[in-house]
Amino acid sequence: MKNEDSIYEVFLNTIDEDLRSMCKKNGKAEMPFPYPYCGEQDTERLAKALVDVLEKHSPDIPGLVPEQYRDDVHEARELLAAASLALLSLYFPQRDNCAHCMAILIGMFEHGSNPRFKSSGVRMFEQVTTGMKYSSEQGGYILSRFVRSIDYKRPCDHVHRDGSRGFTADEDDAVMFYKRYLKVQRHVFDTSPRFNFELCVKRPFEALSDNRENFYCMEEKMEIDLATKVRELQDRYTLNFAQAKEYDLLDKLMIDALLAYLRDGSVSIAARESYVAQTERLIDGAVKLPCATSPKEGADVDRIS
Template identity: 85%
Template sequence: MKNEDNIYEVFLNTLDEDLRGMCEKNVKAEKPFPYPYCGEENVERLAKALVGVLEKHSPDIPGLVPEQYRDDVHEARELLAAAALALLSLYFPQRDNCMRCMAILISLFRHGSNPRFKSSGVLMFEQVSTGMKYSSEKGGRIPSRFVRSIDYKRPSDHVHRDGSHGFTADEDDAVMFFERYRVIQQRVFDASSRFNFELCVKRPFEALSDNRQNFYYREEKMETDLATKVQRLRDRYTLNYAQAKGYDLLDKLMIESLLAYLRDGTVSTVARESYVAQAERLIDGAVKLPCATSPKEGEGIDRIS
């Protein structure tokens, strides 16, 4: 699979005949998803199939997703995909129910450093759950224009006993899938607010985008690049060690500690990036030939102070 056309073909081929037929009936969209809304169960099946294809096409970079969060990230991908499928088919035109629009929607999710932060992706779903949207022209919140396609109801017109507007998870599948996603997101945030959960969740979906540079924000691309650098350092260290290069015990302890720190997704990217050069100098500079006997050998090598 080298391009998004092939990804879509593989996705279709993984579907049962009924789901594939639903996608193909949407003739107004390119690389379409079902329209009108096909129901909770079918959306879940579509989401699981899509995430399975994307994770196989774009496997996680080693070190990007900490081991303790792997299951959470995978489940969150399926739930976010299901939420996006539901939102697109319930509240957007038929032509927008496609791979490109899903990529755009998921690209709107960003990591925040505090629990009150809401990315554009979150605010999109809150138009359904609150019936309101933010208007820069008005300088505040105004009623959302969303209209649900299956019954032509507006979230902004749906009023609860407490006076609030919008649909609950029991009343709308897009909200239901999204709130299930938010439960996982909040659990991970509470455990480690610095871990960029959103980046890890949305990474495979970049394959659906026409422009990967626009899919990521700059700081998120830094994190992806860092994971690649760390893996290369690890490979170089493993190769040197296998070739019986002369690392002494202190060198090995320092290198292993640095590599573990660089792979720690709970530490900010900027903080970890600052130690890449030091790890590189240790891995390359601490290598000594087994036959070397100079008493000054190893002087000048960087150490962690």
């Protein structure tokens, strides 16, 4: 890749002429993707080509993706790229069908500590699969306003016999690609719940949201972000001690070990990142409230949940 080439330009020069023409026809977006929706096969071709370019010109940080998960991560990148292309084309305005918006959408996926965790990325696709949108203002789910551009059907109006709403994988390509992605994601989660699969999957797509003309490696930024999180955890841990809050000996030993591990530069960023949430829970959740009376006098020693 020449220095003056952007990652998107490399992508355009890589794909077939028919796909390149589809992208260029979308004149309302910068770094455009096809609009209207170009169909399952062409979407899959675009996704595979895009991921190939990103992985070639944005190689993974050494140690980021363990060898046993390399094929799963690659497949998940292709499927999530295809799902994002379909979702943007089918449910978003023409101007949003671009590389920058894809990077934002994929960046909304985050790793959770259990299968029930739902990131903003998951909830975005749920608007199609369930016809419902989570509203933080109302503290619950409301009907989604999504309208599919090819036939003007709304997922919330599509009611099944059991009373559920939304489109299935057989009825919507965005759902189909997304469900295939989830199958890979769940396979990896069942094998290793602590492995930050989402971080590894979405990392190359950060190149698409780079504001500069030239693509640059995000390794340094990721390291800085992690170091900032670790400092914040250490500060909270120190503050708890300063406020005379106590930890069980076992919790204290575990926290000290985790903080040391998070600072270990010889360990991959992804591996360390996967333990941040656990460290945070221990620091915030294992603190004992100081109690004026002893347990022998009938007072319980509570934990902050």
